Amino acid sequence: MELKKLLVAMTAVSAAMLTACGGDSSSSNNTTTPTTPTVTDNTCSVGVGKELDTTYSVDGVDMPVCLLSGSILTDATLTTDYVYSMTDYVTVGDGAGELTSYDAPSEVTLTIDPGVAFRSTSKGTLIISRGSKINANGTAEAPIVMSSIDDNYEGNKEWGGLVVQGFAKNNQCANEYAATPEEICNTADEADTGFHGGNDDADNSGSISYLIVAEGGYEVVADSEINGITMHSVGYGTTVENVMVYNNYDDGIEFFGGSVNVKHLILVDNGDESIDWDDGYRGNIQFSLVRQGVTNAGDNGIEADNAGLSNTAEPVSNPTLSNITFQTASEGSAYLMRAKVGTYGTLTKIAADNYAKAFRIADTETTVVLTDSLVEYTGMDAEDTLRLENSATEGQITGWGASSTSDNVALGNAFEVTGGNGSVTASTATSANASTGFFEETDYIGAVDPTVTAAESAWWAWAADVIPAAFETEE
16 A cells, blocks of 8 residues: 655645645755744644644545643653654653763653654754663655655755664763773764663664654754754664664665664665764674666765774774675766775675675775675776775775676565576675674575565565655666
C-alpha cells in the first residue's frame, strides 16, 4: 500500500499555510517556513502538546494536529489519534544539558505507535536526551513517517530531523576514560541541540524500527544543518533497524562517537554524505542500501573522521560495515569514501555501482580494511581512483588490489549484485564493539541476497510502498 503524504484541509487557516510553503514543493532547497496555525486551549491527549485549530488529511480522513513543543518530562505515547507537528526543538527528558552526575537526568520514555505521522517545519526536531528512551517501532505495513507539511516528498531543508543523545564513549572527553576520571563527559552536539557522552558503550537509548525521516536538514545557522538522523554517543544497547532517511539537506546519518549498531538502513538522495562518522564511533552496520545523485548531487558515500584535527584521540573511530550497496546516478559524488585524519574502519562485502572515484585517504594514521568489495569505475582507470594525501600510502587500505576490486558491478531490480561476481565464502563480520550476535552470516556482496530478484520481495520494499520515487531507476 502506498501511503499518501498529508494534505492540509481547506480551511482559512490551512489555506494560508499552503500558500506560505508553496504547496507542491519540488525544490531541492526549500527553506520557506509556513505560517503556524493558531494554537487552541485543548491539550493533546498525550499531555505533551497543544491542538492546532486545523486538520491534516491522511488517506482522505481529516486528522487533528498536535503541536509538540518544549520538553517532554514524563512518559508519553504518541498515537494515531493525531498528526504531530514540531516547529522548534522538542526534547525528551532533561539530560541534554551539561551534567554534573551521570545519575542526574530523569528517565523518560517516549513511545511512538506504528503508523504515526509527523509533519514539521523550521527547526522542528525531536531530541532524545541522555538517560531517556525512544520506542518508535512501526511495522512494514504501518511505518512511522517524519517529514515536512507539504504534499509530497520532493523538498529538503524543510524541517530538522531526529537526534539521539547517549552515555556511550566519545573521544572528546579524554579525562573521562583515564584511570581516575576527573570530569563528567559533556560534548556539545551539532546545531546546539544539547550535550552527549559518557562511559557506557552498552547504553540503551531505546528502540527504533520501520521509521522514515524525509525532507529534513534545516539550516539552524549558516553552515550548521541538522542531519536526517544524528547519533550522539549512542550505545549498542539501543536497537536501530529498518530505517530510511530520504532527501535530507545535510548528511543522511551521522555518528558522533558511541557504539550503536544499525541494521537494514536505507539512505537515498541525501545532500551531503550518506554515512558520516566522527569522534570515535565504533558501531556496526549491516545491510544498507545507499543511493545518491538521483535528484541531489550529494557528496561522498562515506565521510569518516576520528576527532577533527586530532589523529590520536581515543577511543579511535573504528566501525565495521558489512553488506552495503552504494549506487550513484551521477558523477556528483566526490568519492565513494573519504577517510580523514586518524580514522580506522573495516568494510567488507561492499558493492559500489557507477562511482568514478573510489577512496581518498588523508593521513598516515588512517587505516581502512577493505575485503570482498566490488567497485565499478566509470570514466577513469582503476589505479587513478585512489587519492593519497599527507604522506599516506596505499598500505593504509588493507586488501586494496585486484582481489577486492572489480569493474563489472551490475545491480538488478532488487539492487542485488548480478553477473556472477557477487558471491564470496560464507562468513560473519567481526563486531567493532563488545556486542555479540549482531552480524548475520552471508555469502554474497552487497545489501541484498542475490537470490532475491523481485523488488517487492526485497527487505527494503516496505519503504518503497511509502516513497516509490526513492527506488526508481532509469530504464
